[in-house]
Amino acid sequence: MIHKGKANPAKKMRRLTEPLIEKFVTLNGAIAIIFVVLIMAFLLMDGLPTFRSVSAWKFLFGRDWYPLSEQFQTLSLILGSVVVTLGAVVIAVPIGIAAAIYLAEIAPLRVREILKPMVEVLAGIPSVVIGFIGMIVLSPWIKNVFDLPTGMTALTGSVMLAFMAMPTIISISEDAIIAVPRDYNAGSLALGATSWQSIIGVTVPAAKSGIIAAVMLGIGRAIGETMTVLMVTGNAAVIPHSFIQPVRTMTATIAAEMGEVAQGTPHYYSLFAIGLVLFAMTFLINLIADLALQGTRVRR
Amino acid sequence: MRKTNLTTIILLLALLVAVVGCGKPSRNSNSAKSGVVQIKGSDTMVNLGQAWAEVYMKTHSGANVAVTGGGSGTGIAAMIQGTTDIAESSRPMKEEEKALAEKRGTNPVEHEVALDALSVIVNHSNPISKLTIDQLSNIFTGKITNWKQVGGLDEKIVLLSRDKNSGSHVFFLEHVVRRGNEKGPEEYAQSTLMMPSSEAIASQVATDKGTIGYVGLGYVDPKKHKALTIAKTAAGPFIKPSIDTAIDHTYPISRPLYWYTNGQPKGEIKSLLEFVMSTEGQNIVDKLGFAPIKKS
Numbered sequence A: 001m002i003h004k005g006k007a008n009p010a011k012k013m014r015r016l017t018e019p020l021i022e023k024f025v026t027l028n029g030a031i032a033i034i035f036v037v038l039i040m041a042f043l044l045m046d047g048l049p050t051f052r053s054v055s056a057w058k059f060l061f062g063r064d065w066y067p068l069s070e071q072f073q074t075l076s077l078i079l080g081s082v083v084v085t086l087g088a089v090v091i092a093v094p095i096g097i098a099a100a101i102y103l104a105e106i107a108p109l110r111v112r113e114i115l116k117p118m119v120e121v122l123a124g125i126p127s128v129v130i131g132f133i134g135m136i137v138l139s140p141w142i143k144n145v146f147d148l149p150t151g152m153t154a155l156t157g158s159v160m161l162a163f164m165a166m167p168t169i170i171s172i173s174e175d176a177i178i179a180v181p182r183d184y185n186a187g188s189l190a191l192g193a194t195s196w197q198s199i200i201g202v203t204v205p206a207a208k209s210g211i212i213a214a215v216m217l218g219i220g221r222a223i224g225e226t227m228t229v230l231m232v233t234g235n236a237a238v239i240p241h242s243f244i245q246p247v248r249t250m251t252a253t254i255a256a257e258m259g260e261v262a263q264g265t266p267h268y269y270s271l272f273a274i275g276l277v278l279f280a281m282t283f284l285i286n287l288i289a290d291l292a293l294q295g296t297r298v299r300r
Numbered sequence B: 001m002r003k004t005n006l007t008t009i010i011l012l013l014a015l016l017v018a019v020v021g022c023g024k025p026s027r028n029s030n031s032a033k034s035g036v037v038q039i040k041g042s043d044t045m046v047n048l049g050q051a052w053a054e055v056y057m058k059t060h061s062g063a064n065v066a067v068t069g070g071g072s073g074t075g076i077a078a079m080i081q082g083t084t085d086i087a088e089s090s091r092p093m094k095e096e097e098k099a100l101a102e103k104r105g106t107n108p109v110e111h112e113v114a115l116d117a118l119s120v121i122v123n124h125s126n127p128i129s130k131l132t133i134d135q136l137s138n139i140f141t142g143k144i145t146n147w148k149q150v151g152g153l154d155e156k157i158v159l160l161s162r163d164k165n166s167g168s169h170v171f172f173l174e175h176v177v178r179r180g181n182e183k184g185p186e187e188y189a190q191s192t193l194m195m196p197s198s199e200a201i202a203s204q205v206a207t208d209k210g211t212i213g214y215v216g217l218g219y220v221d222p223k224k225h226k227a228l229t230i231a232k233t234a235a236g237p238f239i240k241p242s243i244d245t246a247i248d249h250t251y252p253i254s255r256p257l258y259w260y261t262n263g264q265p266k267g268e269i270k271s272l273l274e275f276v277m278s279t280e281g282q283n284i285v286d287k288l289g290f291a292p293i294k295k296s
Helices: A008-047 A056-061 A075-106 A109-124 A127-145 A154-179 A182-190 A195-206 A208-224 A227-232 A250-258 A266-299 B002-023 B025-029 B046-059 B072-081 B095-104 B133-140 B167-177 B198-207 B243-247 B267-277 B279-287
Strands: B036-041 B064-068 B086-089 B108-117 B119-122 B130-132 B158-162 B193-195 B211-215 B229-231 B254-262
Touching: A008 A266, A056 A075, A056 A266, A075 A109, A075 A154, A075 A195, A075 A208, A075 A250, A075 A266, A109 A154, A127 A154, A127 A227, A154 A208, A154 A227, A182 A195, A195 A208, A208 A266, A227 A250, A250 A266, B036 B046, B036 B072, B036 B267, B046 B064, B046 B086, B046 B267, B046 B279, B072 B086, B072 B095, B072 B108, B072 B167, B072 B254, B108 B243, B108 B267, B108 B279, B119 B198, B130 B133, B133 B158, B133 B167, B133 B229, B158 B167, B158 B198, B167 B211, B193 B198, B198 B211, B254 B267, B267 B279
Parallel strands: B036 B064, B036 B086, B130 B229, B158 B193, B158 B211
Antiparallel strands: B086 B254, B108 B254, B119 B211
8 A cells, every 4th residue: 555546557467466376376286285196096096906816914914025926925025125214214314414413503614615515416416326336336345344145235225325315314404403593502602501512402402393304304215215226235025134135125126027017917006006005104204204393393 | 265276176187187098098109100110128138139220220221220128028018008119028928918919909929039048157266067957946946055055165155036027037937947837836035136137147146256147148258257057957968058059959948039029020120120030130149149040
């Protein structure tokens, strides 16, 4: 109401365009939901027929994955994915968060200006290249260090996946830490806390929700990664007993076998059912992350 | 406002379903477009296909041939779906694949284009130089886990196999692991490492002491690893995998390599196939370490 009279045409325009823009934005928001629902629908459509030839219990908890002989039991694949991802998380989370704290709070401006783009470059390296490095460099090293018959192990996959999950964890947690108001830190310092005490006791807890989100996204990246694990974990469908033995992950199985199967065969459906399991697992991870985030919000 | 949101969402859903629905039928019609002959399939044969394509394109101006790997099953599936003109395969088509082809209205025609001796390779430090089919079956099913059980060093056996999309995987399963009984009960041991390519098996065997794997004859490199001599029974004779033993079928696990086309080949595809079967084409087979169908 500041401009009188003259502003009327503009106002009229706004009356017309605003609902349109609003609709457009709503539509964009809706697309994300529609895609998730459609993906879900397709997975269910092509995954559920599996359970006509094998019971859900046997599919999830049986040990023999021999699809060419119609044995669709995926426990070894599920555990393979879990072991590799767990290893990656154990390696990537402490290093990632520590790096984020260093970048956000400790590093001098110049170091930060060099390191930050480097982390982003790391995020952009294609997974085939990471897999290749794992195959040529890391795998022989692991074979020698642990005196193993082969260097294609879950640990090899975990280390390479940690490299891939780390940039996600670092950049998102760093953003979260930087977003904490400077006053918190200043207040803590004014109360006589050391710099280290302020970071660990005040700044990082205040950024907790962002850091948890970062870790969850990192886990999501690790569990869904395909090419690298296909190249370095050996793909043997055995129940894993340790980190230094070959494993076969769900993603690698889908990637390696999807190209071959005839559409509409039990094998084809079972690969979609594996996708369904994977989808359920990532959904669960996101749900936990969400609950964790809400928990911190209520407390604050 | 809430009502309009709902309608937009429903409209959008309808649109998406329409788009997805339209996507399907158009898939069958993109073969042989713009004059490029697509060849796809067996990783064992991908180098061979490439060599043929190169020479063919040099001698036939204007011809355009694209070769990709992915595995025999991948190639056959692509041919059935109509996304490739020629499927390379290191195993014959399975019954279920033939049934699917019939359902899809494709008519696969088989062409034997070369022979291969599937070679079993071990590391150079391994003193073992010969095995029987029976021993190989016991090794690959996991009944024998240490090299000393077949007279070698006290070293754990590491099994290397191609993954399930590979024709070599299926051929080795049926003819070695199951000793020729295609529907036998034997399976690869669960501890078998499934490698994504023949090259990966070859390089792994070259560096790791306890490994054993199988590759096409064209991948055998005596400088890097050792190809075992194989016998059907312990009585022998133990035969070395080679071009000659593949041609006279004395090597127990020799096999034909195939091209599959949809219907009798016509035009460019026909002339390509004629080139492959010509003396010049079969010389290329020989040069790449496989065995020619017709000895020139």
